[in-house]
Amino acid sequence: MSTISTHVLDTALGHPAPGIPVHLHQLTSAALVGSGTTDADGRVTDFACGQLEPGNYQLRFDVAEYGAATGQELFFPEISVTFTITDERHYHVPLLLSPFAFSTYRGS
Template structure:
């Protein structure tokens, strides 16, 4: 099969704020790619999550991409939520309040390996004091 007829390698993501059980809207993210473990990172796309927590405009990956990194800018998202979270923390004396910056993790960088012609869906489960990711479908 020639590379011209091969399916493009693609990436999609979404974010769920598990502290409120809702999608995280308005989180800026950057998609970077490299070829080989020692290759230099190149910014390949950027976007923001929509009302459903999804970023739908990430471009197909360039041929030869072996690694992908998605950088999520979580600080601005949590800063916008800081007041309501701190109010909840005061009501629950054992719950920690957010720091002045609005986020314990001001950014989240996820790096993963890819194979040509596959689609990679990488959801981010996020809360003010932790996160997890997995390969979705």
């Protein structure tokens, strides 16, 4: 079984992005399996979903309110990152956020 965490960094302002709701969906069953809100360090370390089976998942970051709160007009009000869990390990999916772009990668 696997676990997951995420970290959102605001590259335009140069600091972590707190207060962003993040939802974890298992795509095969289209089920919401966990959710959380980024903490003061921009992290969600516990989606309260326990261990995850192999399969396709999606993290949905609702960034619109964060943009408004920081005075940024974000082009993407919601960002979805789809990925595959293949084996038993911890998966870390960071998100680098700016007003007109985003980037992600498989972290460690």
